[in-house]
Each structure stands twice: as C-alpha cells, then as structure tokens.
Amino acid sequence: MSMVPMTPAGHKRLKEELEGLKSVDRPKVIREIATAREHGDLRENAEYHAAKEKQGFIEGRIALIEDALARAEVIEPSRVAGDKIAFGAKVKLSNNTTGEEVSYQLVGPMEADIDHGRISVSSPIAKAMIGKEVGDDVKVQTPNGTRVYEVLDLSFDE
Secondary structure (H helix, E strand, C coil): CCCEEECHHHHHHHHHHHHHHHHHHHHHHHHHHHHHHCCCCHHHCHHHHHHHHHHHHHHHHHHHHHHHHHCEEECCHHHCCCCCCCCCCEEEEEECCCCCEEEEEEECHHHCEHHHCEEECCCHHHHHHCCCCCCCEEEEEECCEEEEEEEEEEECCC
8 A cells, every 4th residue: 555645735635625525515416316316217317317427426536535645645845845856846947948937836646736736746747857956957758749947946835
C-alpha cells in the first residue's frame, strides 16, 4: 500500500469534499431515487436511472477519497523548503519561445487542479522541474515537441 503525498491544504480540501459528499450529496441523491421510484415502472424511468448513475459516481468518489486519506502522507512545504524545486513548491516559469509566464504548485495526484495552478508531482512538467533552481532551464517533452521554460521564482509558502 503506497503512500499518497499531500499538502496540508490539499488534505483539508479532500476532507471537506468527503464531508460534503457524505452529508449533502449522498442524502440528496437518495431522495432523488426515492422520488423517481414513486413515478412507477423503473425500466423506462429516466430520472431513476440518472439518479442511480449519479449515486454510483458519488459512492465511487467517496471510496476514492477515503482510500487516499487513509494512505495520505501530509507534507508541509515549508519543511522541504530550499533552493531546489521539490514537492509543495510554488514555481513561476517563463516559456523561452513565447515569453508566456505560468505558475504552478507541485502537489500530490489527488489534489492536482490545473485550473487553480496545482499540478501533480508525477506529471511530466513537474518531473522535469524537480531539483531545478531559479534561473535554470526546464525541458519538457510534449506531443507538440520539446518546450523549454526558465525558472523565474520559487517559494514554499502554503
């Protein structure tokens, strides 16, 4: 059973999501199933089938989060702080070709969310960044070819 690395903030978000799934979403879908059953024949009841599908998703997500939290290894980014990129680091990069700047935090796979700038430490770009310092180039192989980024900034604040 392998450990799942997580930042304290990611651990907290997962616990909050789990609580919401159990206390809000699960009871709601149970009510939806009960209401749909009252409409008669279940074989042709789209509401019933949609609610059952939603219930399956919710139960699957609950199981996934519970498993990850049980195997969580919460790592405080400030404890691994240094001059090199590591788990929990917040990194600002500049694309050497376009000049576009992007910022990411390297987090565990369960808390990755590209829309919020959190990428999995096991992603190709994160793997390429590990061990680099401010001023270093990061080469990442993408489907469109190799991209090169310069590390502009590095911090370990939560």
